[in-house]
Amino acid sequence: MSSMNANAASDRLAADFVAFSVQAGVLRFGEFKTKAGRLSPYFFNSGLFDDGAKLGRLAEFYARRLLASGIEFDMLFGPAYKGITLAAASAVELARLGRSVPFCHNRKEAKDHGEGGLMVGAPLKGRVVVIDDVITDGASKRESVELIRAAGAEPVAVLIAMDRMERGGRDDNLSARSAVEDFEREFGMPVLSIANLSDLMQYLRSNDDPDLAAHFARVAAYRERYGV
Template sequence: MAETTSRTDFVRFSLEQGVLRFGQFKVKSGRVSPYFFNAGLFNSGASVGRLAGFYAEALIKSGIEFDMLFGPAYKGIPLATATAVALAAHPATADRHIPFAFNRKEAKDHGEGGVLVGAPLQGRVVIIDDVITAGTSVRESVQIIRQAGAEPAAVRIALDRMERAGTDDALSSHSAVQDVARSYGIPVVSIASLSDIMELMEGDAQFGEHREAVAQYRDKYGVSQDT
């Protein structure tokens, strides 16, 4: 498996794939962000394979004990699938059988029916997703996992924007990631974060024209605690 141990390596990989870009982007919150991260652009076998390696490596390094993976529809489905494959190839977990499951947006009314596909939800389940914006997919995932009698063990995401929610005159004290961790009492662990993006920018002259804009955005909307 390719070497995927550094958080800044992941930032560089995201830049190479065009997943992370700098400029001016209007995001879902209505803010104009100096950077944009779109995990949907990991859209080839090679890029998703390497992305899965980052997920697997970061999950193992976290020390979180888990029995299986769950991918929320839709983006979480290929992420959980590919991460299970990467874990099967990783020396630390190659001797383990790590199943995965995912949900449908709408219940199937024929065949096996229901909203779940894959292995039965049981034991300690790690939710694999790309980012957390409003926490909706995590909330739905936690509900599904608990209803099945399993235990949500953690949420694993690609990037933590470390960004507070709310309007400019009424910003929340916590980020969406921190709110999810507090609400459900489970860790949310990212492969990389805004801190890692800033670290890369500070050490690489090619990002000089964007560094100040990202720093100002972080100062205005950011939280200090990393995941």
């Protein structure tokens, strides 16, 4: 596939994902307080991919984005807790597409009975992709990278659903980079996303539904203030 065709397919995938997330009620508009205490005009809650049909469709997007990236990988890792379901569902979809790979996840607390330890699933080895929903402050992904490296495996990428493209810090001292950019800079590996804030704005800008299109100005103003 040529570079132009690959970019077009990537844009289409992102546009389809944003539309799916809105239709599923996972991507909502209004006024929401973020972890940083900001009032955001939109909110992405992956916990609302809460039935088999929605989760299966979500897994399609994760698998297609990962395969299209061209990144070489041997297994998936899902950080507790949301990443567990996402990594498992993505592994099922990859197998359906003809690429069966092992996966594992961590526990929040180590077990002192049974098999014990922090890890559940296949042994961590080879090139590992971390699967999660978003990066807020990057803490759980940093922990994931440390766990993977401690096991002697190589973390090669993080794959998330939505990149808010938002700077961290206080309003009077905003970071020059987003949490995603900080993570990439710190660990020297790419953070892939199925879609990002630019894709969301394009969806709103071009939408025929006036109720949805009406949210564009507020989202644009929020990005102007906090975005990268």
